[in-house]
Amino acid sequence: MKHLQQRKNSFPGSTYGEIKEEGVKKLIEFFNEYFDNSDGVFYDLGSGKGKLSKQIAETTNFSKVVGYELHKERYLESLELLKESKLTNISFINKDFTTQDLSDATVILCSNEAMPREVTAKVLAKAPKGCLIILGRKPNLKWMQENPGIKFKYSPRILKTYSPNRGNWYLVKE
DSSP: OHHHHHHHTSOOTTOOOOBOHHHHHHHHHHTHHHHSOTTOEEEEETOTTSHHHHHHHHHSOOSEEEEEOOSHHHHHHHHHHHHTOOOSSEEEEOSOGGGSOOTTOSEEEEOOTTSOHHHHHHHHHHSOTTOEEEESSOOOHHHHHHOTTOOOEEOSOOOBSSOTTOOOEEEEOO
């Protein structure tokens, strides 16, 4: 029990999973009107090793793709991934995204399944109006009860290394 309590409010380094390449294609297809935007800005919060961000930068029209990763080793792997490409619209940052300015975002992806629940509320608060927010899990029940007018929808199945049959929760912030 003590171990679970420690993990509840931490970013456990051993917890890792990613949306597979086929899953990213499905995300782009499903949310095409948001991904086909040459003025768009995409944030990948908890970008891990950078594969998803790189695929988004390569296959969409976003002017800017930013991956935030708190885990130092994964961040360094994402930088190595960039060395292999000639992309100019992508960057990776090794900082806590909850303290960063996301006000230019048109799409935010936060695979928040292994993150503390309060992180989701911070992401929703930072997102600008009109931004598409895609989450791995909905905010906690308390937040949902405090914000009854905000309704999430559920996407079709997105292939993930940790769960091949789950979709994502999403909304456009009003």
